[in-house]
Each structure stands twice: as structure tokens, then as C-alpha cells.
């Protein structure tokens with residue numbers, strides 16, 4: 001067994017065949033260069049990344065079979081010269097290098113030294129396709145800039161108005177002052193909401209969202225909401241209705257997290273007003289049996305906008321997915337779905353008879369199983 005087989009196989013007593021099999025199964029590319037500076041092994045993923053055949057590279061001197069250039073255009077093998085390395089370096093951390101066919105590869109190098117002399121006998125290279133990683137980084141960067149932009153916009157009014165008020169307090173009329181303070185309050189609320197959403201996303205993603213469950217009066221909660229809308233916007237923009245079954249039988253008791261429910265419906269109503277256009281109708285009704293719960297409450301949020309194309313109906317619930325408007329973050333519906341599902345419910349989007357969008361939220365009702373009976 002050569003030392004690379006030993007290093008792949010470890011101390012488990014595996015054979016070199018096992019080592020080759022393991023190398024073939026590795027999700028990352030692996031290239032082994034021997035003491036003669038020839039390529040001894042290249043696994044399937046390495047060949048895929050380098051777009052070449054095993055026959056083209058195995059057995060060839062590494063400088064020919066796998067020439068690598070760093071970002072300054074230097075020949076990486078000549079520059080690092082592992083076989084004449086007299087330090088005790090164990091290799092190189094992940095570096096972005098350019099491979100033969102011009103594509104970028106993330107390369108990690110590990111030196112295997114002789115126990116006695118410390119001379120580098122083998123170089124193991126880990127290879128990763130840089131493209132997927134770079135795409136992910138670009139996505140992340142654009143998300144960060146959207147979020148930063150969203151956070152800064154309301155702050156501009158908060159800092160601008162507070163400094164005007166502080167400097168020129170006496171020069172403003174009471175009415176002007178009130179208007180500025182109202183704007184500051186609205187923007188501070190927007191900031192808080194945005195930050196709550198960001199925190200929720202990280203909790204949803206890490207499965208650490210905790211619900212504070214208690215009895216909830218959903219109708220009362222939405223009514224309070226409506227009052228806020230009536231105050232803040234044109235009266236009558238949002239209507240609250242009870243469906244037929246709810247009017248006949250009354251709504252079942254719900255056991256849920258009040259703040260989260262408020263967040264869910266705030267987001268849906270806000271979307272209906274901004275993306276939907278026209279009036280918004282929120283209908284509460286008794287729902288059918290839901291997985292694990294004999295009773296449920298169903299809420300329809302209908303608007304009079306254009307509706308949502310069938311092809312986008314799942315996408316809109318994606319993280320950071322938003323329509324053509326650059327001003328939005330696309331966080332809302334991702335959080336909505338996460339919160340609804342955390343309650344054991346479901347949310348989907350459909351058309352309504354007026355052609356607008358209809359969001360349907362189903363939430364389990366009744367007492368939780370532990371308290372039942």
C-alpha cells in the first residue's frame with residue numbers, strides 16, 4: 001500500500017482498492033501527485049471539474065497534466081514548489097486558481113511528508129468547482145445589499161427628521177412637528193418589523209423558532225388590525241367578513257402564538273394592498289379537518305389586483321423572491337409560510353372570482369392534544 005492509500009484508508013486496515021473506491025465516491029475532486037511529481041490518481045469529480053479523461057492525466061508530470069495559475073498569472077507549481085519545501089508547512093489553504101481550460105477552481109493542497117526526513121513525498125489536491133460557490137456568494141451579496149438598502153431607507157427619515165427637529169424646533173408649526181414625528185414612528189416600526197423578519201428567517205432556517213402558544217381570538221385580533229388600517233389608510237380598503245359556516249357555527253377556539261398570527265396576516269394584507277391594488281377582503285371561516293386536528297380555521301385574503309401567474313405560485317414563497325419591484329426584499333411570504341407551518345397549518349395562493357390573488361391560510365383549531373380531555 002502506498003502512503004496515499006494509507007492516508008485515504010486511514011488506520012482502519014482498509015486496502016488500496018477500498019481507497020480508490022472511496023476516492024471515487026468523494027464529493028470533491030481529489031488529485032494525488034507522487035514523489036516523482038507525476039499524477040498518481042485523479043478521482044471522477046476531479047476529472048469532471050478539469051473536463052479531462054483519466055488517460056490524459058494519470059502518469060503525466062503534474063506541471064503538464066495539471067498546470068495551475070494563480071490570480072497574478074504565476075505558475076502555481078513553480079511558485080509553491082512543494083517538493084523543495086524545507087519548512088514544516090502542511091500544505092495550502094483553499095485558493096482560487098485557474099485550471100488548464102481556463103475555468104476557476106478552488107484548490108486545497110496537503111503535503112504528505114516522510115516520517116524520517118520530512119521531505120514532501122506526495123501532494124494531495126482537493127478541487128472544488130468555483131462557479132457554484134461564486135454564484136452563491138454573488139446571490140448572498142445581492143441579498144445583503146437589498147437588506148442593507150431596506151434598513152437604510154427608513155433610517156434616513158429618522159435621522160433627517162430628528163436632526164431638523166432638534167436644530168429648528170421653534171421654526172416648525174405643531175402640525176409640521178406632528179407629521180415628522182409620525183413619519184419617524186412609522187419608519188421605526190418598519191425597521192423593527194424588518195429586523196424581526198430577518199431574525200425569524202434565521203430561526204426558521206436553523207429550526208429554532210419557538211412559538212408562545214395560548215388561546216387566540218383570531219376574529220378579535222384581525223378586527224384590531226382593521227381599525228389600524230382604517231386609521232392609517234383610506235377607510236374601507238380592507239374588509240373583514242365571516243364565512244357561512246363561521247356565521248352558522250361560530251369559529252372554533254384557536255391555540256396559537258398571537259404575535260406570530262398578527263405577523264402572518266399583517267404580511268398578507270400588506271401584500272394585497274401593495275402588490276394587489278384595489279380593495280382587500282379578509283374572510284374567516286370554519287375549515288375542514290386538518291392533518292392531526294379535527295377542527296381548523298381557514299382565512300382567505302382576496303385582493304382585486306392582477307393575481308399571481310400559475311408558474312410563480314410556489315416561487316413567491318421562496319426566500320428573497322420578489323417580483324419586478326426592486327424596492328422589496330421578498331422576505332415576507334417566506335416568513336409567512338414558515339410561521340404558518342410552524343403552527344401545523346398550510347398556506348397557498350390561488351385566484352379569486354374577481355381575478356385577483358387569493359391567499360388561503362389553514363390553521364389547526366381546538367385545544368392542543370395535551371390539554372384535550
Ligand SMILES: Nc1ncnc2c1ncn2[C@@H]1O[C@H](COP(=O)(O)OP(=O)(O)O)[C@@H](O)[C@H]1O
Pocket residue numbers: 267271272273275276303305306307308316321322323324325328329330331332333334357
Ligand atoms: N397579493 C399579491 N398580488 C400580486 N403579487 C403578489 C401578492 N403578494 C405577493 N406577491 C408577489 O410575491 C412577491 C413576494 O412577496 P413577499 O415575500 O411578501 O415580498 P415583498 O412584499 O417584500 O416583495 C412580491 O414581490 C410580489 O411580486
Ligand SMILES: [Mg+2]
Pocket residue numbers: 267270271332333
Ligand atoms: Mg411582502
